[in-house]
């Protein structure tokens with residue numbers, strides 16, 4: 001079982017994502033932004049960070065990297081893909097997921113241990129959770145406000161595609177407190193908080209991130 | 224963009240030799256008459272304007288430590304062989320390096336970026352963080368954490384509302400984007416910092432012992448390579464006097480004093496440097512910080528065993544109108560200089576290409592003993608590099624214990640009123656809890672990423688930051704920075720020792736064995752004998768305290784002239800202590816964890 | 828050397844935290860006359876020689892593809908720089 | 913309802929990492945004709961009624977005081993919005 005972790009110039013949490021993959025016994029494969037080659041991986045993580053400095057718009061420049069030319073069709077064909085924070089922004093900019101992420105409503109970068117409620121366990125990345133389960137993982141970003149027009153939001157809600165919602169106060173002004181969403185098929189998930197920072201006792205607020213990675217192992221094995 | 228620009232004739236060495244009588248703007252560049260005279264003596268003629276630029280910046284207080292270095296003998300005098308045991312690289316290099324066991328080495332250093340942060344808080348703080356990270360990179364290490372000891376004026380002063388959010392956003396903006404966990408720091412408010420906020424930044428890096436790199440150029444024929452960002456007119460406001468005095472007007476005259484940081488470029492530079500180190504293609508390396516190319520070329524050459532030849536016109540420019548003097552002085556950020564064997568050049572260039580980092584061969588190491596710099600074939604600098612980098616002036620400035628100290632020390636707490644009942648105690652407690660120096664700092668710390676890299680075992684709100692270095696074993700380091708400048712004002716010797724002791728305790732209580740010290744000495748004007756006395760006392764206090772504790776000072780930074788008019792800031796010797804733990808998962812957090820546990824008070 | 832200027836603004840229905848912050852600060856400085864502030868982006872692209880229709884067409888395409896995100900932003904204008912600016 | 917548009921750009925001698933990143937991305941999308949990109953800010957201030965000279969004067973003052981940082985930025989223009997935009 002091989003999980004690819006993409007490194008764009010300015011990716012920061014790629015090492016952590018690879019560590020999380022290894023923590024559940026899978027092999028982490030480095031995917032380089034400049035190569036349109038997925039190296040035969042079974043799933044892909046677009047990690048957090050500031051690809052291309054997050055200049056222009058977060059994820060906007062990364063979306064045109066050669067690796068995305070290979071990833072976009074593969075994801076559309078059902079390859080499990082998760083975008084974490086900057087990776088979520090890349091997925092939205094690539095139109096693999098609807099909506100966009102804008103500057104936090106309080107305009108500051110915010111690093112907190114964030115409570116989330118899991119609302120959808122039918123995706124490739126969340127089957128090891130339970131619906132309604134509350135988890136605490138790290139939220140850290142400056143541009144994490146999820147926005148979309150009303151029809152899109154209604155559709156996401158109606159189709160059960162809101163995967164995570166912020167519990168407690170809205171940390172960044174996201175519409176309807178949405179923290180993460182999925183595509184129709186459930187193979188692509190994007191979320192702002194960081195499961196890869198919650199896989200090891202003592203190095204993060206919890207180990208609530210582990211089920212993300214065990215879930216995708218099952219999804220691949222059962223596929 | 225290649226604009227055609229007429230090149231005015233440059234001030235060459237030949238021309239300088241023939242025109243000894245030319246009046247040069249040495250005073251406007253901050254040189255004293257006797258300093259200018261000794262430059263003429265060293266090179267046996269008047270300096271060219273490029274040489275004058277180099278000497279003036281390298282002999283400045285900031286680069287030459289001319290007022291402070293006579294006191295640094297106190298470090299050596301107080302360092303025993305035992306204290307040196309774990310010291311792999313000591314004072315004098317870009318940063319000190321200590322052996323933390325299992326083949327791992329750690330380097331750390333704290334530096335100031337006070338004045339630029341007052342002018343442009345965001346960029347000043349951001350480039351301060353960027354600068355200290357490059358120092359750590361240049362030792363061969365991967366940077367693993369940063370900390371930011373900060374001092375501001377009164378929280379309610381309107382100017383604090385400009386400076387504080389800008390500085391915090393700048394520290395966060397750079398650190399978050401470059402992907403280093405911020406594991407601690409300080410936020411202190413005191414009126415004495417109103418016109419002189421202190422922005423200190425500390426970086427820790429780790430490497431295998433065999434990967435330590437040094438800033439020296441040796442090996443005749445080895446190539447000297449500049450890589451990273453293009454050179455612009457950043458931070459050279461001062462040298463424009465040269466342009467206007469020596470050359471025709473007409474070139475673009477705006478030379479910004481403000482440097483803008485590009486953390487993305489620096490992140491790429493870090494990864495690129497680490498790949499270069501892993502490929503063993505770097506012989507010597509130096510970061511470009513204050514004094515830019517003047518500093519990098521002269522220090523590399525001075526630390527090496529030969530000379531160096533540089534073709535300055537090869538430097539890739541962001542602004543084609545820059546004059547050679549300005550290129551030498553530019554403080555453009557996110558640049559490094561490496562010395563590379565010719566046989567490894569192709570591999571070097573392949574790695575920089577992969578990271579999209581521009582790299583240019585500027586020249587090579589020669590068998591002479593001079594640093595020679597040419598501009599379109601003409602020699603504009605020909606100097607002994609040591610005279611620029613290491614043999615600048617040394618001052619023995621007068622010291623005098625300030626007269627106000629007796630009154631200040633006599634004014635103790637005995638005469639203060641004491642609360643006599645519960646209400647009095649309550650109101651005192653509330654006053655304390657509401658004071659900006661004691662209240663919750665999460666408004667600041669929540670703006671910093673403390674989790675990135677996945678190795679943070681302790682950060683805010685704990686007294687020391689703790690990060691894992693070795694993922695297999697859990698071996699790692701704890702770091703704390705501290706200083707109470709009110710104590711240092713009352714008694715700089717004891718105050719500095721208190722800062723050292725607090726930092727030492729914070730590291731020890733986290734569960735680590737303290738190993739090494741770095742310090743950032745923030746003071747007023749060295750021309751004031753009272754300030755100089757405070758400085759001497761503080762250095763003595765730290766050095767003797769370190770001897771007692773058995774841990775060496777491995778490096779640091781001096782920031783003078785933190786004063787407005789006659790009023791200096793309180794002496795602020797910020798101390799950083801680093802300790803080692805063989806398994807950071809066993810660290811001890813501060814704060815109660817479980818109800819029912821017993822509370823002990825240890826000590827006196 | 829010519830310049831193409833591209834203006835991009837957030838769509839009116841999208842929250843603009845930066846514009847809001849500016850809008851909130853103005854009255855504190857004594858500017859009461861502005862009822863709303865929106866903040867957008869302005870790009871200046873340099874070309875060799877004069878700005879041609881091809882340049883403008885390419886800039887318009889770049890504006891749609893890269894410089895703006897159609898989900899949240901509108902390209903307000905693409906034009907050769909006003910020479911008297 | 914009228915609009916005042918204020919354009920702010922980094923001073924030409926100041927490094928513009930954002931513009932640089934955009935400038936680096938354009939050729940990868942096939943746009944080779946742009947030799948430099950600079951990114952600035954555009955503010956749109958709404959006023960009740962038509963834009964008057966007083967509005968423009970206030971906007972110009974606000975631009976200098978709040979909307980730009982004179983250490984690194986220039987206010988490039990302050991004008992009533994072009995009605996046909």
Ligand SMILES: Nc1ncnc2c1ncn2[C@@H]1O[C@H](COP(=O)(O)OP(=O)(O)O)[C@@H](O)[C@H]1O
Nearest residue numbers: 371373407408409410664668682683684685686
């Ligand atoms: N500028 C700063 N940057 C990062 N961390 C900071 C900063 N200021 C304070 N902290 C962290 O916040 C926590 C609380 O700080 P403080 O209230 O000053 O505690 P203490 O008085 O115990 O040193 C500590 O973990 C400290 O390292």
